[in-house]
Amino acid sequence: MRGSASNNIGSLPHDRIREALRETADLILPYRCAVCGRLSDTEERFRNYDDLYLKIFGKESELHICGKCLSAFNTIEENRRWSLCLSNPIENDECPGLALFMPFNYRGIVERTIPKIKFGKQIELARLLGCLLGSGLLLEGIRADLVVPVPLSPERLAERGFNQAAQIAYPVAVLNGIPYAGDVLIKTKDTKRQSEINDNVLRSNNVTDAYSVSDSWDLTGMTVAVVDDVSTTGATLHEAAKALYRAGASKVLCVAFAGNRQNKNAEMF
Numbered sequence: 001m002r003g004s005a006s007n008n009i010g011s012l013p014h015d016r017i018r019e020a021l022r023e024t025a026d027l028i029l030p031y032r033c034a035v036c037g038r039l040s041d042t043e044e045r046f047r048n049y050d051d052l053y054l055k056i057f058g059k060e061s062e063l064h065i066c067g068k069c070l071s072a073f074n075t076i077e078e079n080r081r082w083s084l085c086l087s088n089p090i091e092n093d094e095c096p097g098l099a100l101f102m103p104f105n106y107r108g109i110v111e112r113t114i115p116k117i118k119f120g121k122q123i124e125l126a127r128l129l130g131c132l133l134g135s136g137l138l139l140e141g142i143r144a145d146l147v148v149p150v151p152l153s154p155e156r157l158a159e160r161g162f163n164q165a166a167q168i169a170y171p172v173a174v175l176n177g178i179p180y181a182g183d184v185l186i187k188t189k190d191t192k193r194q195s196e197i198n199d200n201v202l203r204s205n206n207v208t209d210a211y212s213v214s215d216s217w218d219l220t221g222m223t224v225a226v227v228d229d230v231s232t233t234g235a236t237l238h239e240a241a242k243a244l245y246r247a248g249a250s251k252v253l254c255v256a257f258a259g260n261r262q263n264k265n266a267e268m269f
C-alpha cells in the first residue's frame with residue numbers, strides 16, 4: 001500500500017506541481033503590484049528594470065509591478081510627444097515657443113500612479129517613471145548641458161519627504177548622459193497646489209515668478225532640460241523656464257512625464 005501511495009505522488013502532472021509551487025511562492029513572497037495592488041508572482045517582475053535601477057541608484061529596487069500594469073506603461077505614442085507649452089500665450093513672452101516633451105497622457109494607468117507618488121509617498125514609482133521618461137528621451141536623441149527638476153517649497157518637501165520631479169529627473173539625466181543638478185532652481189513663492197485650481201488664468205497667476213536660479217549657478221550659454229512629473233497647462237514649467245532664461249540659459253527644454261495632450265503639437269526641440 002505504501003508503495004502505491006508513493007507512486008501516486010510521483011505521478012502528479014508537472015503543471016499541477018508547478019501551480020502548487022507558484023501558490024507556495026505567492027504565500028512566501030507576496031509581491032503586491034505597487035500600482036494596482038494585485039498579488040504578483042516572481043515571473044511577472046520587471047527584471048530589466050531591476051538591473052537598470054541597480055545601475056542608476058546603486059541598490060536593489062524593491063518595486064513590484066505586475067505584468068498587466070507594466071504593459072500599460074509600454075504604450076508611448078510615437079507621434080505627438082512634443083507639444084508647445086501654451087501656458088502664457090502673451091506677447092513678448094520671455095520664453096517664446098517653449099517646447100515640451102511629454103510622452104504620456106494623464107489618464108488611465110498614469111492617473112492612478114501619480115497620486116501614489118505624491119500622496120502615497122512611493123518614491124520608487126517616481127523613479128520608474130523617470131526611467132521610462134529617460135528612455136523615451138533617449139530615442140529622441142536630445143542634447144542638453146544640464147538636467148534640473150522643478151523644485152518643491154521647503155514646506156512641501158518636508159511634508160512629502162522627497163521631490164517627485166527630482167526622482168523623475170535624476171534617471172532621465174543618467175540615462176541620457178547629461179549632468180544632473182538638483183539645486184539650480186529654487187522655489188521662492190509659496191504657491192497653492194496647481195491641482196486644486198481649475199481656472200487656467202488663476203493657475204498661471206499662482207505660479208508667476210515662483211522660481212529663481214540659485215546665485216551659485218551661472219547658466220550662461222547652457223541648454224537646460226527642466227523636468228516635472230505632470231504638466232497640465234504648462235504654467236509651472238513655463239515659470240521655471242523663465243527663471244532659467246533669466247539666469248543666462250541659451251535654450252530651455254521642458255520635459256514632463258504626462259499631461260494634457262490636447263495642446264498643439266510642436267516641432268521636435
Ligand SMILES: [Zn+2]
Nearest residue numbers: 033036066069
Ligand atoms: Zn498591477
